[in-house]
Structures are given as structure tokens and as C-alpha cells.
Amino acid sequence: MTATAPVREPDEGPGDLLPYRRPSLWRRPSAWLAGLLLLGASVVLGCRIADVDGVTPVPQLLAFLPWLLAPAGLGLLLAGLARWRIGLLWAVVVLGGLAWYMEPYGKADDAPGKPFAELRVMTSNVEFGRGTDGLIKAVKKERPDLLFVEECDFDCDRKLKKAFEPGVYPYRSAVEASGAEGSVILSKVPLTKAEGIPATLGMPGAVADVKGEKVRLQLAHPMPPTPGDLGVWRKELGALREYVESGGGRSTIVAGDFNATQDHAAFRGVLDAGVRDGSRLAGSSRSPSWPADLPSPLGAQIDHVLATKDFAARDARFLEIGNTDHRALVLDLTLHREDG
Numbered sequence: 001m002t003a004t005a006p007v008r009e010p011d012e013g014p015g016d017l018l019p020y021r022r023p024s025l026w027r028r029p030s031a032w033l034a035g036l037l038l039l040g041a042s043v044v045l046g047c048r049i050a051d052v053d054g055v056t057p058v059p060q061l062l063a064f065l066p067w068l069l070a071p072a073g074l075g076l077l078l079a080g081l082a083r084w085r086i087g088l089l090w091a092v093v094v095l096g097g098l099a100w101y102m103e104p105y106g107k108a109d110d111a112p113g114k115p116f117a118e119l120r121v122m123t124s125n126v127e128f129g130r131g132t133d134g135l136i137k138a139v140k141k142e143r144p145d146l147l148f149v150e151e152c153d154f155d156c157d158r159k160l161k162k163a164f165e166p167g168v169y170p171y172r173s174a175v176e177a178s179g180a181e182g183s184v185i186l187s188k189v190p191l192t193k194a195e196g197i198p199a200t201l202g203m204p205g206a207v208a209d210v211k212g213e214k215v216r217l218q219l220a221h222p223m224p225p226t227p228g229d230l231g232v233w234r235k236e237l238g239a240l241r242e243y244v245e246s247g248g249g250r251s252t253i254v255a256g257d258f259n260a261t262q263d264h265a266a267f268r269g270v271l272d273a274g275v276r277d278g279s280r281l282a283g284s285s286r287s288p289s290w291p292a293d294l295p296s297p298l299g300a301q302i303d304h305v306l307a308t309k310d311f312a313a314r315d316a317r318f319l320e321i322g323n324t325d326h327r328a329l330v331l332d333l334t335l336h337r338e339d340g
Contacts, residue, residue, distance in 0.1 A: 027082045034078035034087050037071040038094055044068060045097045051265050053234070059225040063300040065263040066102050066286065069095065104285035105262040106271050111312040113336040117210045119189075121278075121305050123148040124321065124328035125221075125257040125290075128179055129156035131324030136163045138321050142330050146208070147186040148255040150201070150221045153178050160186065173217075175202025183219050183256075191217070197243060199223075199236045203256075205243075210335060213251060218243055220256035220304075225264075233259065237266040244273035247308070251335065255305040257290075257326060262301075275306040278313035278331045287318050289327045305331045312336065 044061045045068070047054040053062060061068070072094045079087030122144035124135050128151050136159065139147060147169065149160070157176055165172070169186035173193050176182055183202035185191070189210055194217075196205035201221045208215040222236035223229045237260060244252060254275060260267035262277065262285065271277060279285055279301065288299030296318075303326055307313065312334040318327040 030078040031082035031084045034075040037075035038090050041068045041072045041094050048101050048263055053265050056227040062263045063261050069098050104280045106276055108281050111310055111336040113338040115334050116337040117335045119333045120144040121146045121255055121333055122330045123255040123303055125150040125326040126156055127151055127324035129153035131321050132156040132159045134321030134323055138319055138328055145188045148219045149184050150257045151180045152182045152184050173204045173206035175204050177202055183221055185217060185219055197239050216247055216252040218254045220254050220258050222259055224259040234266050241270045241273045244270060244275050251310055252308045257303050259302050275308055278305040278307055279316040281313035282316035284316040289318050289329060291325045292327050303329045307333055310336050
């Protein structure tokens, strides 16, 4: 006998024999794209968890860690469209990890002792001197006590001397050079010149006399973490960490363009050596300073004012000065001293 296939009777309901459903044409591409987005975000997040900066392109992406929420969120949406349960779980874990590390890094304890002296600090990268005119206007308005200027070329240095010295800022410590290598510290309080840190770009140092108290000053401007300069970037941030450690807790201010954010392990090493980020203390730990062309809150905070725990900080402001890719940072510091 020959077997025959069952014949569907006209009165059979639709549940008796289910029709074949072809999967959506978008499901597989959506799953693949979701996987790629989540993989990229996971690699960067994994380096942040492991406290390492990794290799290119991880250090560059770490500068924008909070904005990885966008591709991770898109990965979640695509995993949902693809009905990919593992992808959905993966996306939720990545989003949770990114949200966790968006929290400000480091402690924000009150400075010990009583207020002793007020210092307004300003730092600005004027991009090969092009932003000098805008900086001069901002300085006249903000009137900082200490001014740290990176990428101050010969023309920038000449303009600052003409605008402010010797009357407004009679004290200075500088590396006079062309292009990005020039940097200067200007001060209203007396300075004793210090050795500074040898580096590719100028990083002068000084010791300030603040009402009889000595405060170590160091301008920061390590090389940026471009693919060919990662080793130099790590080395020069390491030199800043060693400078902080060498102070043994003595009053210290390190300010400038660090070319690093709180999400870089090399920068956290500087903080862990004994200083705190003034912007974090002032409640502005994620306010962007670079690139200035992007509207806030887009961008990354790579310009910082760091100080030892005997300083309190308030009123961090990031200013557009024009003709430079950095916003200037102005911060009010209060030096504290124990009774007696």
C-alpha cells in the first residue's frame, strides 16, 4: 500500500495545521549589528573595570565613556527587534556597567581645618597661541590669582607680558618655546621657580608663597594619547604622578591640559597619588572642556585643576574663549589649615 499525506478538510480550524512563518529578513542583520555594537562597548568597559587603558582605540574611546551609552542603547533596541534574548541580557549588563562608571571618581571629603586663604585658579590651552586674545579678555573679567596657559607660543607670551606684566601678574614661571611646546604660569602671589617636569611639551613648575605658606605648583600638559604617542602619554602622566607623590602631602596644585579624563587609568593614578579633582569637588566632574566646537554636554573633560586634600573647591566654570579647541577652566580654591 502507498502512504498518502493527510488532506485538510475545509472545516478544519487554523489551529489544526499551522502555516509556516518565514523569519523576518531584519532579524539576522539586527542581531549581528547589535553584537558588534555591544562587543565594542564591552571591550572599552572591560578595560575600565580592569583599571587599564589598553591599546588603540581603547584609550581614545575611554575619553568618551559616557557616550558609549548611545551605541549600547542602540544594541539593546536591535537585540529586541531580532528577538535575541542573550543580546538583550548582554545590552542590559553593558548599560548598567556604563551607568555605574559615570559616577564621579574619588572622594569628596571636606578639607581639614579652617579656611586660611582663597585662590582663584584658571587654566587654558590656547591652541598654538591662537586663543590668546580671547584668554586675555577672560582673564580681565575673571581675575584669577594663578593662571596656567598651555600651548603659549612666542607671540602668546609677548601678548600676555604686554597685557598683564609687571603690574597685574608680576611673577611667572615659563617654558618659552614655539607652537604647542610653550607654556607659562602667571601669578599674583610671589613665586619661586622650581625645576618643572621634563616632557615633550613645556611643563614648568614653581612654589607659591600664599600668606607665608608654601604651595607647590605644576603645569600639566602631557602628550595626547594618539596611536603613535601612547607610550609617551603614559610616561608623562606617570611623571605627574611621581611629582604628586614626591610632595608627601604638602600643599600642591597641578593644573592644565592633562589629555586624559577620570576614565583613564593613567589619570586616576595621578589622583590616587594624593590630589583631588577640583571640578569633581565643585560638582562638575563631567562638564566637557574639549572639543569646544561641540555643544555642551558633548565632549570630554581633559582640562583639570588638581589639589591636595587641604584645599576645598567651588564654582567650577568652563568658558568659551574662542579660536581654540579647549574651554578655559576657572575654579575657586580655599586653602585650609589646622588650628595652631
